[in-house]
Amino acid sequence: MFRKLLAIAALVTGLQANAQVAQEVKMNQFITTLMQKMTLEEKIGQLNLPSVGFDVTGPLLSQGVEEKIKKGLVGGVFNTYTPVAVRKLQDMAVKETRLKIPLLFGYDVIHGHRTIFPISLGLAATWDPALVERTARAAADEATADGLNWAFSPMVDIARDPRWGRVSEGAGEDPWLGAQMAKAMVRGYQGTDLSKDNTLLACVKHFALYGAAEAGRDYNTVDMSRLKMYNEYLPPYKAAVEAGVATVMTAFNEIEGVPATGNKWLLTDLLRKQWGFKGMIVTDYTAINEMMAHGMGDAKKVGELSLNAGVDMDMVGEIFLQHGIGLVKSGKVPQSIVDAACRRVLEAKYKLGLFDDPYRYVNETRNSTQIMSAEKLLLSKEAAIKSMVLLKNANQVLPLNAAKKIAFIGPLVKDQRNLIGSWSGAGDWKKAISIWSALEQKFGAGKFLYAKGANLVDDPALRKRLNDHDGQIASDEKTPDQLIAEAVQTAQQADVVVAVLGEAFGMSGEAASRSMIGLLDNQLELLKALKKTGKPIVLVIMNGRPLTLSWEDQNMDAILETWFAGTQAGPAITEVLFGEANPSGKLTMTFPRNVGQVPIYYNAKNTGRPFDENQKYTTKYLDVPNTPLYPFGFGLSYTSFGYSDIKLSKSSITAADKLQVTVTVSNTGNYDGEETVQLYIRDMVGSITRPVKELRRFQKIALKKGESKEVSFTLTVEDLKFYNKDLKWVSEPGDFRVFVGTNSQEVKEAALTLK
Template identity: 80%
Template sequence: MSRKLLSVGLLAVCLQGQAQLDKEVKMNQYITILMQKMTLEEKIGQLNLPSVGFDVTGPILSQGVEEKIKKGLVGGVFNTYTPAAVRKLQELAVNETRLKIPLLFGYDVIHGHRTIFPIPLGLSATWDPALVQRTARAAGDEAAADGLNWVYSPMVDIARDPRWGRVSEGAGEDPYLGSQLATAYVKGYQGNDFILDNTVLACVKHFALYGAGEAGRDYNTVDMSRLRMYNEYLPPYKAAIDAGVATVMTSFNEIDGVPATANKWLLQDLLRKQWKFNGLIVTDYTGIPEMSAHGMGDAKKVGELALNAGNEMDMVGEVFLKYGAELVKSGKVDQAVIDAACRNVLEAKYKLGLFDDPYRYVNEARNKTAIMNEAKLALSKEAAIKSMVLLKNANNTLPLQAGKKIAFIGPLVQDQRNLIGNWSGAGDWKKAVSIWSALEQKYGAGKFLYAKGANLIDDPALRKRLNDHDGQITLDEKSPEQLITDAVQTAQQADVVVAVLGEAFGMTGEAASRSMIGLPDNQLELLKALKKTGKPIVLVLMNGRPLTLQWENDNVEAILETWFGGTQAGTAIAEVLFGEANPSGKLSMTFPRNVGQVPIYYNHKNTGRPFDENQKYTSKYLDIPNSPLYPFGHGLSYTTFSYGEIKLSKPTITNADKLQVTVRVENTGNFDGVETVQLYIRDLVGSITRPVKELKRFEKVSLKKGEGKDVTFTLSVDDLKFYNTDLKFVAEPGDFKVFVGTSSEQVKEVAFSLK
């Protein structure tokens, strides 16, 4: 590069930096002047985030909220959307308050807003950060067009226990993959400029360690060492912070014996000081008053703890509103704490441009063109296709041949509601495309056989528990026995049976932990009856977590994991089943053989007596293998891929070197396909014990049949670093292994060393 070009580049960077500095100075001046006009009560009001319920006619104001808004005692509103509904509340804040401070409008936009994409666990199975970023951008665009400017996503909690229902909302068990996707979500939601009316504030959650609850039970206790926190659970949160996420939500669990919402070490020492986060911190839903049940004191006391820990918006609890002023006047909370919290709320509003135009997100015309448009529906189908994981495909049973007689059997064949899954928010399940309707649209009515075969759930206690919370589970008029009889008779007429089974959407998500994670008993009974017909069976799964599928794996020819695939799931599934699209998803979370293996994850550590089938006194079970049913990174294709030997640029590197890792990947099958090439390392000797494998790179490679490609990864000393006992991020000289392959278990390996 010439000196002239270099000088121009440096000048541009300097000018950009100066412009940003000027913006911050202007913002600080504006907010300082505004805060000088505010009373203590008005400042505390900015910290109040009530939920305003919603129905088809507009917002239903909770008790007293309208008056609180008029008095300037509400900083934002949770659960209100659509331009008309948002305008109604924003007008109260802007026209009828003393200082005319606009409101924030937040909502749980988890995997799409109106257009629903696969659940996040499904999206993580794409191993495609660019695609995930596009889905977040589309969701943010729709949310903004619907009056919202703050979304409570992404959830980046590392989870290794599939009993926990909220695994459906995250990216699985791996910190590296989780970090890549956390970054993608943040960039997608927030874009490059908040002043644009189609960008929204993202909120990384749940800070922190929420996915490690004991026994897989939601809201449960978490207890782990700082070493495990820093090396295994904190990286995705840190990645979101580094990506510039605007807000952070605290978690329900305790950390070191102190609930996260009152944990000063977590929110001040780690988040603010170590990670330099300067955005807004919000609690989870009633997170502050719930600390009383933890044993932290009465409502006033937990309010004091939450404020002094650094929480800045109280979601729904209204503890700050009730006790904040009293706590300041009594000296329990310093005025500076309230001022700092209020400033961060006001800064968020300023960055969104709400002080210039409180109605910038209220645009009826954009609402009509941005929501569920052709491009977003196409993206929903693309994401659904790429999220599917082919778990098994014996005898090349898939793809199906349209000329054969095929029976589609199961309670989810014609279902629409469950396609969009849990946390589908403002999504309309009636607009979801079922598998059956997609088949009829593509092949015409009467082309395939159909039988329901079973209810989604027969267990009356479970059905009632789910339906008490809008589970929408109904019973067929026919008895369970008659449904199975009909299904068997239908299957006997077919060449191939496609059984579409899985969980109800309410069986995963928040407050949806399960102690047993197999298919519901009645569905398994149906599958066993179909097996007796002797027909080849393709099992299509819809679910929100890894399932125990040992019998299914041993007894059916093919298994396709489709998760809850979203608005266009039916069309996507039909295209994959018939080979118009080739599945390329890879598991981001291990599937156990049974719940006795849980927690199970690929990046475990060895014991002093590691597994050895031929030795009694080693770490293993008596009744099953140690290995999972399907490992992390597993996912088949309709084609096959072969891997050559790994080539290293050098056998030894120093801190200043880069290591090139190259492998030849070839498509050796009969279909074009996409393979996700995965690279893992192992530090053989460390000052603390190290995992048997750690994912460090991956690359998706599209290969036509017969085509090959050299895939090269570049590693640096940073990829070899970990947090030691002093919580220093270091790389220690010594011997390493590098693994490259198609999953965490199917890899080739070579050795190298760090001097």
């Protein structure tokens, strides 16, 4: 019977492979026939991605796009959505052009489209790739119902510097976790069949190394060894490619002295030849033009560099449109390069089914049923709850008791504008539910005390800078001192104070780097005044990056990290605060004690003089410990968990063996809860230096009060491999350590030998 099942499975696999080959042959024949009819100008037109629509993410908006569409000089459009707007432009492409080639429609669908989920850093804090995949699937449902067929997501840049605003868009500092999240997002967006009307092209970005921008400043230089690239920064991009991502976006930064957009080693040698990527490469916004400011030459030169490097589509800059024909005729760019780029653009359209039905993603019925549907709103709340990280909970001040008198204080208690965070795309902040609205819906009006306490931003210069980009931050009629006095008076009437503070949404995200990453001074002054009342204080923070919270950690009774939690932020935060949901999020990015520790990350390497408090000449600061405030993987619960010692199935293994790592986890507290059990390894001796810990597995488990579960992980030699000095993927015999625990610092340990 078993052999018969194997034979049937093999037959099915063979039939699927044959069908795939047949489909590839059919696609190639179709595109070859089409390209034989195309002029060089029309081929170059397919490489043009102008911006038309509702918002601009860069320094210019494309001009005269409609006329270019009609001339066949546009391959896709960026920033246009809704069935009405998309139909209008698609009509031009398929009814008024010579060859009737349909357009692609792309947009920044980052953490939701209309229904907004927590920011990506918050989603990663769920440690739940299946949940993250569901959010991407929901976003794809909405985006495709809104006329889109291409999402510029996921962003998978490894980030170890919280000053960089775009940490909010990624999964944090760890390459293995980042790879799992990258694969989940790609699967969610693309599904198993791109020709379905509810799947779209995913776009992994920013290729590559963008998260290592010097000084944490956006668009800045990146410089690192290839060893560091291969072992620490490239894995999430590679994982996305292996998951079948359809498109890749180039980064703004340079790599080994050459901007990524013109870097042939990166785009052709590594991405296409080494990794086997066969999809389409698009630039970031005007990235080709910006190579001139990098010092790479004039417009013709940077166009030549980017085409020869392997770029297929020019986002907004129109360098290819202006200079492509001349570059081919002069011999600077072989026509075969343009042909290959054009073919990849046409292949993407073919796989989406646009040649069969250019209006596949223009469906008013789907639009009316999919956008912000009830199940998507429930998913938004679920994701928000699971993203929240309990950073402190002294004396079990949380969960709150609704029978007590509670004061909610802070500029974000009633706020809607900031809840959906940066890169919220087509999300409508007016549909986000504030904490105060959620409280009133749940408990009725007048149940709790309220005071604003402070402006979100007092500094006029910062407020203006944020408001210039739709920050909508108002300054209260009352003075800062009056606001604080009112808050103190309100707090004195309460049993418990909940202070809701943090960043404005525009203080993180693109072009939102910060040199100081604590709460703003006016918010800190409010907390200091509230502290003097002697009341227990719960600090609820909304933010897009790790913050420096040393004073807060010492002086607040509880701290709940909620990120920017999305459309359902208010109900989610309310359920967590009052114990209907038990927080289970874990940090995927280290929180420093102060900005002077940056960059700080768990998977660092030892020095030749490791930390020793009793020796002067060892690696340390004079004014602060080496350790972070909150480490990678950290997150508390309303309950507590105990870990047994680690059991290994073998103390030594060969390359052919599988190792079972087992630990028993017990819920030792008073609430049901979820725990993310984390497994790390360390290679004790290597031909190159190795990190002190590396994440290799995790499991999220649910435990009833008093329940215990055995958690088992399977490791193979692949988990012990790394890129050596020759950039070969190898394992090396020798001693290892295996760690299992609740975060990267609190772990049990066992010894392992690879023979």
